[in-house]
Amino acid sequence: MARTVIIEEVGGPEKLKLADLPVGEPGPGQVRIRHKACGLNFIDCYQRSGLYPMQLPHALGMEASGVIEAVGEGVTHLKVGDRAAYAANPPGSYCEARVMPAAQVCPLPDGISFEEGAAMMLKGMTAQYLFHRTTPLRRGDTVLFHAAAGGVGLIACQWARSEGITLIGTAGTDEKCALGLAHGASHCINYRTEDWAAQVRDLTGGKGVDVVMDAVGADTFEGSLDSLKPLGMMISFGNASGPVPPFNLGVLGPKGSLKITRPTLFTHIADHDACQEMAQHLFSKVLAGDVVIRIDQRFPLEQVAEAHRALEARKTTGCTILEV
Known part of the structure; x- marks a missing residue:
């Protein structure tokens, strides 16, 4: 079981609920990842409010970092024990652990912290496609x-x-x-x-x-x-x-x-090879010191509603993470 943030109906931050959900084993092309931190993004608010419709009930969150716990058949770029980070569909990163498609999960270099990894993937690969692929x-x-x-x-x-x-x-x-x-x-x-x-x-x-x-x-x-x-x-x-x-x-x-x-990021990263290449470009910028990932807000997972309120009120700067 893993603590997971879900919505059962659309609306304001008060619709966010914390539930204990089963995690299970990865199938072909999937991994199970134990999260260290989760990222917060405006797309999460759009999904919660109904601006971007989803079939409900549904877990929320599009990016996180952690350690790979299990690997399904056919996954070759990750192994058990690897540090990893991702921005990916389907939503569901606001949780302690999850099973998910492996294609957009990226090996995280040792020189980048889990907090940075959780904060940087969606935002950083967005910057990458804005400057290099659009x-x-x-x-x-x-x-x-x-x-x-x-x-x-x-x-x-x-x-x-x-x-x-x-x-x-x-x-x-x-x-x-x-x-x-x-x-x-x-x-x-x-x-x-x-x-x-x-x-x-x-x-x-x-x-x-x-x-x-x-x-x-x-x-x-x-x-x-x-x-x-x-x-x-x-x-x-x-x-x-x-x-x-x-x-x-x-x-x-x-x-x-x-x-x-x-454009949307998820069109650009739909292809596994393109996603991994974009992530490597981002990692190289961070490791070289050209880009520093600034994390100005941290909320425990159970305070996710407060995190959403702060983001929507434009009270945040830099990146915000949820601590698992």
Whole structure:
């Protein structure tokens, strides 16, 4: 049996329940992993609220780290006793132990702690696909990144700095802006006190940015389009302020023949080899010191509802983990 966080109906953080569930043995292509820590992400809130529908009841959580306890037939990249970390479907990482598909579970290097492993996989591989698998980015390009002091944001700031990319960040307080700057953002704009879209234009000499990376959604969408240079790329990869409402695709032409995409990490990591390659790239950044995984909040598993409230209220910075 393993303590596991589940929801039986959608709604607010109060819908999160702690249950004792059987774990079982791994079948072909599966592993059983005993968790050391679990990561917290906005997608967990979207699933809990019903924005991303799931068949209920269901366990929650998309990333964690731990030790492999058992390996099913056909699994060759992991063995019993291996340190491992993952971001993967199906949800269910908020638990002490679980049986799950092995393809997206990655061997965790000794130089990376379990806490870092739990905090970095979903956010770090998101940064990897944003910078390397979505649209060509070169040294000297300029990126606008919303929520620059969040979990993905602080990784993205460091990733951009390590590759000679100018990153203009936005955040909701002066303290969060200072965090973004300390982690590699070239500029960071307080969106609550400044006209951030006008500031982006000023910072780019009126040209706009090459790429916008936007996980905020509804609140920033229009301004993000207006911040792009002609032929620029809008990457909408989250909905922290709510989903982007329907819009007229025709506006992209007059605004400069803009491009737009709505990617998900889980499309990029669906292939085993691609997932392992992305994870290795992320691990290399962390081991080289180019990216430091900042964990600013820790909650025991039984306080998961408080963790969700803090995340949704934008009271967190960096990464948040659940201690098992």
